[in-house]
Amino acid sequence: MSNAATQLRFAPALGDWVAQHLAQGQSPAALVDAMCERQVAPDAARAIVDAFVRARERGAPLPIDTVDAQAPRARLADGPVIEVDDRRIRVAMRTDAPLIAVLQGVLDADECEALIALARPRLKPSTLVDPMSGRDVRSGLRASLGMFFRPAETPLIERLDSRLAALMGLPASHGEGLQLLHYPAGAGSAPHFDFLQPVNEANRASIARSGQRISTLVCYLNDVAGGGETDFPQRGLQVTPQRGHAVVFEYDGRDERSLHASRPVLAGEKWVATKWMRERPFISQ
The missing domain is CATH 2.60.120.620 (q2cbj1_9rhob like domain)
Structure with a gap:
């Protein structure tokens, strides 16, 4: 697994595993925990699972081997x-x-x-x-x-x-x-x-x-x-x-x-x- 700019690459087999377990009703949090136990960095695990969750909800194609690794920017304006x-x-x-x-x-x-x-x-x-x-x-x-x-x-x-x-x-x-x-x-x-x-x-x-x-x-x-x-x-x-x-x-x-x-x-x-x-x-x- 490697980072390039804001893109996070992962093995297609990992994506298949995430998709299969979401389809079986596993919670996103449980999948993130399982990936962390396999030495996947927590932020990377969360980004991958979140991308699959969003795609499923929107009826969009599931990621194959790349997701956006950049956390969503807060919508609340900056400053005091x-x-x-x-x-x-x-x-x-x-x-x-x-x-x-x-x-x-x-x-x-x-x-x-x-x-x-x-x-x-x-x-x-x-x-x-x-x-x-x-x-x-x-x-x-x-x-x-x-x-x-x-x-x-x-x-x-x-x-x-x-x-x-x-x-x-x-x-x-x-x-x-x-x-x-x-x-x-x-x-x-x-x-x-x-x-x-x-x-x-x-x-x-x-x-x-x-x-x-x-x-x-x-x-x-x-x-x-x-x-x-x-x-x-x-x-x-x-x-x-x-x-x-x-x-x-x-x-x-x-x-x-x-x-x-x-x-x-x-x-x-x-x-x-x-x-x-x-x-x-x-x-x-």
């Missing part, structure tokens, strides 16, 4: 301050491979209060999509309540759709409808991924229409009296909710280091607004 929507948003923290960043001042207090007021009468028990069946199921932890706004549903939602998309480095058309979640005391979410698992017809159809989810922005709409941190267990990172601040993370190629959870609320309540972005313009059905 990002200017969008006539607003200066400060970057409080940033990590790479893949990107996680904490942003200050994404929403102002009036916007947070307006979102909560609009969402409150439309809340329903939150569900997760079961990766095998594609059906909505209740979370394993005490449930949150949630709802979705339609893209550009009101002037406020349209303004925020535009602002969050600009922050995330993609056109607003690539965004799913803004989701609002309310976590009462004791509620949280189990560790999960936001990218879609292409193991059921509903998810495969969604990926075919709009491409895979590639990034998430979670904006906190209130200060939480205790608990409620956004936890990235594989990164050793927890983000404390603060009103108007946000955490954004990217996971091109279904990067499993984006595993995250909402730790249970220990005191008070927690409100968040979540924006997911797709590879292509989002088409709901």
